[in-house]
Amino acid sequence: MLLEINDLNTYYDESRVLQDMSLKVDHGEIVALLGRNGMGKSTTLKSIMGLVTPRSGKVIYKGKDITGFPPYKVAKTGIGYVPEERWIFPTLTVMENLVMGIKGGKIDKNNPNAWTVEKIFKHFPSLEQRQKSKGANLSGGEQQMLAVGRSLMGNPDLILVDEPTEGLAPLLKREVRDMLESISKTGVSILLVEHNLKVAMSLANRVYVMKKACVAFAGKVEELAAHDEIRKKHLEI
Ligand SMILES: Nc1ncnc2c1ncn2[C@@H]1O[C@H](COP(=O)(O)OP(=O)(O)O)[C@@H](O)[C@H]1O
């Protein structure tokens, strides 16, 4: 198993936002984390990334206990993070934003498969055209591509991506979806929080559905597709 979180309990002050939250991501998988607003999906990603520290439970990455590591150390172990707010540097160009991504990640000079700016541009042709544009002048879709591209510059084995299609027009949702698929084919595993059920179901190998603070359903995409009750109760409006 690449990533395993076991029985995480995470609090904001005295309010418990994760209660015995557990999930796994295997090598090469795309795993979708679904559920209504406020259930704890983003907090799950933040707990893995060390942006919030769980009070109990374990985060195991490649067999190593990384619970409570600060975010920069988590990044160095090979986990990339693409937050909902994207965290693009508005006054830096596309190229400069990408180069910033090198700093946080794993540096492996002898790795022939390491991500480079050239390789990123192959996966994101629209970014190449915009390479001299400032972050602030990009469209929402371009910012999303850039945020994912920047996380790849750290050569992660796993990326945590929070609601990448949020607020994008249908055509751009499709483009972001296809970009995630093409990245997955390079061998990067993905834990994807996604609101758009169609996007999630078309990408993921396995799915977790959260109810308040923990898992309501875990299974294959086909199992969720066949499970009307779970979909109605926890996903559909
Ligand atoms: N920084 C914070 N401080 C206090 N409460 C928070 C904070 N972030 C999120 N919460 C609360 O934690 C719960 C889970 O939030 P979140 O993980 O963002 O859910 P989701 O991503 O599933 O929408 C919500 O009730 C939310 O209001």
Ligand SMILES: [Mg+2]
């Ligand atoms: Mg969220």
